[in-house]
Amino acid sequence: MAAITCQGLTKRYGGVTAVQALDLAIAEGEFMVLLGPSGCGKTTTLNMIAGLEEISDGTLLFDTRDVTRLPPHKREVAMVFQSYALYPNKTVAQNIGFPLKLRGVAPAEIARAVAEVAEQLELTALLERRPNQLSGGQRQRVALGRAIVRHPSVFLMDEPLSNLDATLRLSMRSLIKRLHHKLRATFVYVTHDQAEALTLADRIAVMQGGVIQQLDTPEGIYERPANTFVASFLGSPQINLLRQGLPRPGWVPAGREVVIGLRPEDVARPGDGLVTLSGRVELVSPLGSETQLELSVGEATLTLRVPKDWRVAEGETLDVGVDPARLHVFDAATTMRIAP
Amino acid sequence: MLARFSYDDRSAALLVLPVMAVLLVVAAFPILYSFWVSLHDIVLTRPLRRPFVGLENYWRMLGDARFHTAVLRTTVYTVVTVGVTTVLAVGVALLLNENFRGNKLLNTLLLLPWATPSIVNGLMWKWIYDPTYGLLNAVLLKLGLIEHYRAWLGDPDLTLLLISNAAIWKQMPLAALLLIVTMKAIPDDLYRAAKVDGATVVQRFVHVTLPALRPGLMLVLVYETMISIRHFDLFLIMTQGGPGDASYTLSWLIYVETFRSLRFGTGAALSYLLAMLTFLLSWLFIRAFGERNG
Amino acid sequence: MQRKLMLGFFSVLFVLYVAGPVLWLLSSSLQQESEITAVPPNWLPPNPGLHNFTAIFTAGDSAEYANRGLSGFLPSGAANLLPSLYNSLQVGLWVAVLNLVFALTAAYAIAVIDFRGRRATLYTVLATRVIPDIALVVPLFLVIRNLGLINSIGALVVTYLAVTLPFTVFILISYFEGIPRDLYRASRIDGCGHWGALRHVYLPLSLPALVAALMFAFLTSWNEFLFALVLTQSAAAQTLPIIIAGFVMDFTTSFSFVNAAGVIAILPPVLLAVLFQRYIVAGLTAGAVKG
């Protein structure tokens, strides 16, 4: 019911440009994640889509309808805020029912809809409480409830999970994913947490400095990062990016200045078709299922993740095999990816 | 047509309309109108002839002996009132900023003078100063400070100070409140640090409290000056400018000129002079205090 | 120990200074004219009674007052006291209520909406706040006279609105700025226009500031003297301070009667100040500190 098209979307605050000519086409029912470091313009973009920030330049379409100048209450989008933004003077039931009340829905119908949403989000026992009597996770669910009660076709979420503790964040993440499957609405989700982005997104737009650096599926972003910024922003631990010390794949033109990237997990025991790197193990950090280690190869130090049954010890010499096809090559000057 | 203005612009225009209408009609327009009046020779007893006289009203008043007296009286009154109010307010703020039993009650009492209408304030002090039945005479006699009852307000040397005293009583609470707010914002760590350094109570007051109080003090000084320099109510109710010209202040002069002599032109010119004086003074205060602060 | 003594000593001084004069006024109002004119004075009323207040509330019926055998003259305007009390109440309530509506909407627009002319609006409000009353008196008198509003309650209401609005708008703006912006955003998303956001978010959450603004507007109107003196001429519109000032300047007036009138004028503002102390102090200091 609602595809979102941003054409040259720009936001300026006085002399500062927060978002620069952003083009983004979000398909109907798609789960789009805006990912990027703090201050890159994610919230500003989301607020422009919501109508909460005036658009300085460019056009915003919902399907084919131009909504660039439409005030937020006419846009029929739902939004979940990082701070939850529950009305402190209203009960949980009133908070959830509020959007319906504003639309003139009959009280009985509101009560029914609120009960249904509460059931779905396990809030039924809390309906008469006020927000200050709820835990963070409960507040977040109320905020979600307030958003879904209207059955909107567009959901906007601004770091909805960042105030929750780690376990709660995981369960809320899967709740949101299930919601998306069930509602089949268009989701635009802002986060700076790459794990959230990778697990939730149909597509991810990685932003930096008010500009989209790469727009692709999670696999695409991870497997084929468009530049060194995207490459190092995703992946934990970070990708190893080196000018020297890693083997140059054969197809890289000789003489061209490049940066080679190796994901920490892209190593194996030396073998056929693999280039062998030999180095000294400087540091071993067991992670349970895997082991993270630092290997100094010549001048360079690589961070690697290996199966725990390798049983390496600090100080020993280790040979690892690297598949040249899994190396990432970037132009040293432009930082852009060079494909074979 | 309206589409040129966004929803925000249109809503805001509607929402500020009532306030702007009131302020424009009842404040902004009269001020401009008053300037026009001050450039004309308008006397209410002669309503048809109102010639344009340029700045003559201003020159006439600047050269008028009553104006000179009024400036002097206003200055004395303002300096005394502002000075004593500020000192008293610092004392009261220091007292009320302490934690002790009864502190709440004193805080409530502090609002009593503030809430008292200025006319009742004038009536009350006039009654206290009453030459025959007043409290002041009785108390001072009892304490042996005077030997005979005196007509306090009739003494030209004292009148202004006695009016000032009434004004101080009413104005001190707000000043104290402002200072208390400023004091509460001083971090306790500053005092602890000073204590650790071995500072005495007095040293702590001079080196910690006073500097931190500077923004509050500036506020109090500006505010009290603005209030005092244009104060009118007490002069009307207590002395009407007298005895002689002992309490003939600028605001009283404006009142006499306008509503007794019905010379609106000069009255308006005087009002402008007073307004400019007020702005000038508060500007000076802000410069003097603000800069050393920053 | 020494601290305790000091605090006690200064507290007593403070109480004497602040409450003493008012207590004496109160004491005088409860005495008969013969008692109040005793030399040396009676500190406390020897036969405390409400006769002066009764006189006021029987509409200054001088015959009855005289029949009670009380010495002293009733002021010529005594019969105006009750109507003026009513006028004062009326003016105060109108100013308070209109303030609430006007200041609320304007403060919302200035604090929340990013509209063209926002700065200009803010500066206009600020500028009118620093204009001294005395400079307004002459032109305002002329304007009100030309509008034919002299000697009407309406003239006072409009004037007091102009005097109080800059301050109440300010109190509300500084309060609104403390309300989380996300609540506003959420309400807009949920379907509120600006009117809805004001009604559903800002209004219910700013009760303390609203009380402060209401109190400030009412007290200012109740206490104001200069404008009332100039803009009203007969009992039809004159407020309490005007009538009382008339008594004080009338040399034949009975002191006890005037003092009782003073007590009546002091009572409502003091009661309100005590009841709403917390809000008033917060409002006063917030408005002043921010300005």
Ligand SMILES: Nc1ncnc2c1ncn2[C@@H]1O[C@H](COP(=O)(O)OP(=O)(O)OP(=O)(O)O)[C@@H](O)[C@H]1O
């Ligand atoms: N009201 C404003 N005035 C001026 N600059 C602003 C304003 N709001 C945001 N900015 C600037 O715009 C840029 C983008 O801000 P935005 O809030 O969109 O970042 P973000 O990606 O959401 O960051 P975070 O992850 O920290 O929330 C920042 O550099 C910020 O300083």
Ligand SMILES: [Mg+2]
């Ligand atoms: Mg953000």
